[in-house]
Each structure stands twice: as structure tokens, then as C-alpha cells.
Amino acid sequence: MGTLDTLNSLSRKEQVIRKAAELFRIKGYAASSMRDLAQMLGIEAASLYSHIRSKEEILQSLCFDMATEFRKSLEEVEKQNVGASEKLKNGIIGHIQVMAKDLTASAVFMNEHRHLSAPFLRDFLLLRINYINRFKNIIEEGVKTGEFKESIDKKLAVMTLFSSLNWMPQWYDPYSHIVPADLGKQLADMLVNGLKKEG
Amino acid sequence: MGTLDTLNSLSRKEQVIRKAAELFRIKGYAASSMRDLAQMLGIEAASLYSHIRSKEEILQSLCFDMATEFRKSLEEVEKQNVGASEKLKNGIIGHIQVMAKDLTASAVFMNEHRHLSAPFLRDFLLLRINYINRFKNIIEEGVKTGEFKESIDKKLAVMTLFSSLNWMPQWYDPYSHIVPADLGKQLADMLVNGLKKEG
DNA sequence: CCTACCGATCGGTAGG
DNA sequence: CCTACCGATCGGTAGG
Numbered sequence: 001m002g003t004l005d006t007l008n009s010l011s012r013k014e015q016v017i018r019k020a021a022e023l024f025r026i027k028g029y030a031a032s033s034m035r036d037l038a039q040m041l042g043i044e045a046a047s048l049y050s051h052i053r054s055k056e057e058i059l060q061s062l063c064f065d066m067a068t069e070f071r072k073s074l075e076e077v078e079k080q081n082v083g084a085s086e087k088l089k090n091g092i093i094g095h096i097q098v099m100a101k102d103l104t105a106s107a108v109f110m111n112e113h114r115h116l117s118a119p120f121l122r123d124f125l126l127l128r129i130n131y132i133n134r135f136k137n138i139i140e141e142g143v144k145t146g147e148f149k150e151s152i153d154k155k156l157a158v159m160t161l162f163s164s165l166n167w168m169p170q171w172y173d174p175y176s177h178i179v180p181a182d183l184g185k186q187l188a189d190m191l192v193n194g195l196k197k198e199g
Numbered sequence: 200m201g202t203l204d205t206l207n208s209l210s211r212k213e214q215v216i217r218k219a220a221e222l223f224r225i226k227g228y229a230a231s232s233m234r235d236l237a238q239m240l241g242i243e244a245a246s247l248y249s250h251i252r253s254k255e256e257i258l259q260s261l262c263f264d265m266a267t268e269f270r271k272s273l274e275e276v277e278k279q280n281v282g283a284s285e286k287l288k289n290g291i292i293g294h295i296q297v298m299a300k301d302l303t304a305s306a307v308f309m310n311e312h313r314h315l316s317a318p319f320l321r322d323f324l325l326l327r328i329n330y331i332n333r334f335k336n337i338i339e340e341g342v343k344t345g346e347f348k349e350s351i352d353k354k355l356a357v358m359t360l361f362s363s364l365n366w367m368p369q370w371y372d373p374y375s376h377i378v379p380a381d382l383g384k385q386l387a388d389m390l391v392n393g394l395k396k397e398g
Numbered sequence: 399c400c401t402a403c404c405g406a407t408c409g410g411t412a413g414g
Numbered sequence: 415c416c417t418a419c420c421g422a423t424c425g426g427t428a429g430g
Contacts, residue, residue: 030230043399043400044401046403046427049427159363159367159370164362164363183355186355191389194392195356196392232407243417245415247410249415
């Protein structure tokens, strides 16, 4: 019974967080009220605080859980003993698959993390810069081994990559015929080979 | 005197809007209060309403003024009698130059437009889809003439392009050595030719 | 999970 | 551009 209560309580907390993600995605964190969220769940605003400590705690869960998934995905790719363009491709596919598993949380992760308060915002940004740098390392590796052009601007390349990746939740249609892995492949191909014929 | 009053009044309104853009960029529109804005200008919150009608009117100015600049830039490029990859490159350079002229307003345009109310939000989104479609036409033209691969996903290509373009205000350092036109050239080159050597 | 409620803050107006 | 102020709404707590 104690166990069941705990399980139910956890599960209800998850429900609250998932509904909150939908709300934050549509209206933005700052414009979303706890009364909005309560209404979506069919309860009173005050009742939310049985499950969560504060509005920001929800945002923290969403942002750091996604960050963990991204990190795990990249660590798998880094272990692979393949060339830089293959590694970059797999990193891109992994990132897109993590996003596709929860497009709503991904959009919140991207657009609302700035509303984290200290020290969470700082921690979050450190995780992000670390992640970006690890992709930059893959690109630099590719330049060293001669797979990629020496003339490319590595900062520009990695920023372009992340811009493309991170906006995907805003336009990707989960009901379209294209699966996340294929989307990742195409995106990687476009970035590596370009639009031009005979690339 | 009447003329001078009007000029001063216009200029003060511009100051209010520019300060508001800075505030909205940092805190987001919803989390920015009129009292914050007033403090930045050294006046009382109520005094703002001598210059603007409402908080949202400021957002409308920022979003639609930027949209106009983007449209004008693209219209110039469309007149050019050049190939698709050259036209795409010039469109990218133009877009980046418009953003670079006012990075603050560009960031607000990108991240805060969703807080526009009806019917402004709808009008804004229509302008945006039109702009995107005109870039898509350039890409389709390039596929037809054989400049670009037939295998590319045009929607993905144009979305990747806009993701890259629109995130530029978030990481571009206006005090860096790289000028906007060169940044545009490099971005266009990366997209058209890719990262791979012998592209 | 609810009722009842709190202090703080919001965008905006009246009147000068 | 200011003082004085309004009704609405905010995140959150007490106590059950």
C-alpha cells in the first residue's frame, strides 16, 4: 500500500510534468500560469503543490532530463571507432532520435531554459557548452584527418549544426512518413555533402 | 514648434521601443514588465503610455518592421539575373545583413513573435511562410536547372537554412573580426558545398 | 485533492 | 512626465 501510494504519486507527478511541458511549449514558461496547468489536469491550482514544489521545479525536471538523454546519446557515439563524418552523422542521428522521443520536452528544453534561476541556469549552460564542444571536437578531428575541408569555420559549422538540430521540434511533423533516423541521415548528408550536384 | 514636438515625440518613442527590445531579448516578452522598462529609461511606468499605446504595440512594431526589412532584401535578390546557387547565396547574405543591422530586434522577432495577439500573429505567420516559400522556390529552381541534387529534401533544406539563419543573433559576436557579408558567404558555401573535401 | 486566502505584481487609466 | 490608483492575476501556503 505504501509502495502503491508512492508509485501512484510518482506517476501523477509525471503526468503533471508532461502536461506542463505541453503548456510551456504553447504559451511559453513565463506566460503559463499554474491555474492554466491545473485546469488542463482538471484540478485546482493549489492541488498541484501536492505533487511539485514549485513552477520552476517542473522546468528544471524537463531541462535536465533532456540534457541527460542528449549526453548519453553522444557518449555512445564517441565510443565508436569510425571516421569523423560517420561519427558526426551518428551524433546527429542520435540527437534527433532523442528529440523525437519527446518533441514537446525538446521544444521546452530549447526555448524556455533561460527561465531557470541560479544556480540551475549556469549548470544547464555548462552542460550545453560541453555538449557542443564535443561535437566541435568531431569536426576538428575530421579536418585533421583530411575528411573535411581545412577552410571551414569550425565555430560556424557547429553553430549551424545546432541551429538546425534545435529547431527541428518546431517544424517536424511526427505523423509524417519520414522517421527520425532518416531525417538525421538526410540532415547529416546535407551538412557534409551540401546541396550542390557532384558534391 | 509643433513640428519639433512631433519629432521629439517620435524620437522618444523610438528610444522606448529600442530599450524594450533589449529587455524582451534578455527576459522574454512575457517576463518583461512595463515597470522594468520604465526603470531602464529612468521614468515611471505610467509615463510610458505617453509614447506607446500598450506593451503589445511595442512587440508589433519590432516584429513587423523586421519583417519588412527581410522582404525588401529578398525582393532585391529576386530581381537578379543569376543562377540558383548565386541567388541563394545572395539571399542568405541579405538576410544576415538585415539581422546584423539590429541583432536585438532580430532576436525578439525570432523568439517573441508568438506573443502577438490576433489578428497580428496570423498576419505575421503569413508573411513568414511567404518569405520561406520564396527561398524554397530558389532551391527548387536550382534542382530544375541541375545546379542542385535531385535527391535533396527541399523542405528539410529550407528549414535547415532558416534554422541556421535565425539562430545567428544568439551566438554572433558583433565585435568579432568577421563582417556580416563574409558570414553570409561562409554559411552559403557550407550549405551549398558541404563540409567534405573535394566538394 | 479542496476551500480559503495572502502579499506581490501585473498592464493600464485618470487627472494633472 | 508624475502621483495616485484600479481590478485582475500571479505563485504559493495553511489547514484540512
